[in-house]
Amino acid sequence: MDIVLPNFLEKRAHLSPTKIAIKTETSSLTFGQLFIRSKELAYKLASLRIRKGDYVSIYMENSLELVELIFALKNIGCITVLHNTRLTVDELAYQVEDARSKIIITDEEKSSLLQERWNNSFVYSFSAINNTMKYEEVPIQHEFNLSDTDTIMYTSGTTGFPKGVKQTYGNHYWSATASALNLGIREDDCWLIAVPLFHISGLSIIMRGVIYGMKVVLHTTKFDPVKVNRVIRSEKVTIISVVTTMLTKLVDELGDGSYPASFRCMLAGGGPVPLPMLERCYEKNIPVVQTYGMTETCSQIVTLSATDALSKIGSSGKALFPCQLKIVVDGVEQVPNSPGEIVVKGPNVTPGYLHRANFDDGWLYTGDIGYLDEEGFLYVLDRRSDLIISGGENIYPAEIEGVLQAHPDVVDAGVTGVENEKWGEVPNAFVVLKSGAKTTQEDIMNFLYDRLAKYKLPKRIMFVETLPRNATNKLQRRKLKDLLPQNEAN
């Protein structure tokens, strides 16, 4: 039988009506107020003929309004499709069409850009909806079926075509409680969001806030280590989610200072934290909990506790309590220290991709390569499909290659990540031109500029004679690094 829970925010508003739910630089709402706001907003959305079961696209930066909107859509029973705001309009269009969204809701500043492409009955700015006098009392969903899809986020795979990851109400609930069984829940907990809500790392904090009854501090501007460190003190923040580049900036900015004793966890995702940084954190008494997760696992699935951080350098830890993990090669589970594909299972794992068949048996083949040590700690060796993680954003080489190959003068293209001090990694493109073509690197860059989100743009384009391909003509991306000038290869 399907499991049914009360509407998360409605229930939380009932249990903790006067507790602060969310605080931004300029305002804050209690759980009671947030629910009332989300209900009013639901009625306004209903006046646009938004109904239960509709897909609604959101293309918005972090804001209190975005949080209200996310819960308003749950009140109606809509499926919320959260898009990366760094996407170009073309990239957005692909996802919106794939999701079969009924409307797009965006920030005021972005609305005119989108309205150039779509008409006024498809693109709405948040403020247009919020300022309307129209109001239609649709039934509020008092219960959530845990099997129902709540949110959608797009990721690209090996093919380069983005797919919508379904995150059910159950995925969110299980993810939140799995995290709680690892990190605990304290009455005074306060989680700071300095990552985008259109990424699962950000959205999952909002969900935990409501499920735990925990105050969340939301940063609505570009990541600023000075501001974050100040707010950690002033708001008595206990936990913050970071990627390695953010961690570095925060610790640099902290200088000789330290965090208050109430600060208890730096949850670090997006690749292992390097040893020197861990040692600095250890000296400064900053508890770093490393984690491995993805959109498909609705945030964390494997974590390394702060106590194990130094003895298990480079490890992502063990699978959370409700989760399982194995290493597989050709369908065979591997013994310790033998690398293979990382395969995970758990009630926080997506049932499948949007408008595609669901997974069969609950095991998700991540495409990432890793091994387990004798004690069962996971070491990730290589991210799926040569995934490039740049400043916390996932970049899929195949997607950039696809766009490069669409250029009339390009015969072949390959993309790989190269180390970068600031971003961790940045994409580097290798291009084979048609013989006799006069195209320059700048021409290619201009071509890409209109078609790819900025963070995906290669930092350099190198023209080469040929690309390393194996017997079956498959591009060997790892060998692309051999084409780099000697002093840059890593």
Place this chain on the structure above:
Amino acid sequence: MDIVLPNFLEKRAHLSPTKIAIKTETSSLTFGQLFIRSKELAYKLASLRIRKGDYVSIYMENSLELVELIFALKNIGCITVLHNTRLTVDELAYQVEDARSKIIITDEEKSSLLQERWNNSFVYSFSAINNTMKYEEVPIQHEFNLSDTDTIMYTSGTTGFPKGVKQTYGNHYWSATASALNLGIREDDCWLIAVPLFHISGLSIIMRGVIYGMKVVLHTTKFDPVKVNRVIRSEKVTIISVVTTMLTKLVDELGDGSYPASFRCMLAGGGPVPLPMLERCYEKNIPVVQTYGMTETCSQIVTLSATDALSKIGSSGKALFPCQLKIVVDGVEQVPNSPGEIVVKGPNVTPGYLHRANFDDGWLYTGDIGYLDEEGFLYVLDRRSDLIISGGENIYPAEIEGVLQAHPDVVDAGVTGVENEKWGEVPNAFVVLKSGAKTTQEDIMNFLYDRLAKYKLPKRIMFVETLPRNATNKLQRRKLKDLLPQNEAN
């Protein structure tokens, strides 16, 4: 799709192998050791032909061995039937037969009594199993399906015939996480069990211990307030589950003393805590969290936080995060302040009774009467079927009445609870004898003595001419109190 989690204890042993899982007066085990013990024991049980899907009855007092056994049976995939050790052999026989148990496992001291009734291949002492050299390696269940029944506990309803309440793996997991969302989870948490493991109040602590990775202190002797108060200090206990009578004894024993700052919760079940006691606790800074729950809800379903304790005297609080609550009369949900039957729903609620049809729609009609105030706080007015709660044990009048009516000289019988300073309530029996019968109260007591657990024995038997029955001849138990001498009626 069914939700599947890893074997709870195996997983916990993997995550926290060296952490103390359980500690008694004389010994302790880490999670790693407890899992190894439970695996060895599983293989010993397997040598008795115990297999996956078998029902196994346990008639044991609290002990480390009982905890090992509970997890050993999960390793095999058995359904564990936990019986109250205060039952008479006849009462036990009824339950064992109803459950279709394959064997009964009991303490050494009780085994000869049971072996008088059953043969040696049906009753085993724990030590006989533990000391065997036989060993059969059956498959260990590495996964638990949350829909599968894990444990069974018997309760009597309006009919007086005990029914087995199915508690699934999911019920236990959801109950544990629901409690965590209310009380929080701290790294240093330690929960003391001074209630029987054959009651859900005790078993649920063992389950939370494994799910949270939390140390549990298990008392294996009769409740002793001196010892409990000493252990709260020496073991840095943070939470203890009590019934009102225990709370009174603990606070009395504490005298002018106080609990250490680490002690954070007195979880009080089995009826509301009286105002004077709450005020004493408040003065002594003892946080009392009142709760309403039953075997069918796998422990707590409604709780009142310590902060609301004094402003909401007599209330049981609000339904836990994943749970719902309504007040119903003739199928109609009631407005605030109108009493009716308490109806609950949640993933911790039993799917139904053993070997009987499951409930339809997830709503459990508790039979208890109560109302909600304007803010949604529950006030319980009357326990189901005039349930008598005596020192934490549930006593069903109908069950005692059934036994009384089996006496050849008894024409009619009614049982009700009367207030008692020591036990909260005790049963009081009203008996109508055959005209001319010479039977004495003592004769009746002797008759009951062989047939009822001691705690169910009426404290007094009164012979009366007639019993209050309504038009449809239904016994009006509440009116029985009018038959008491004036100065005793309450």
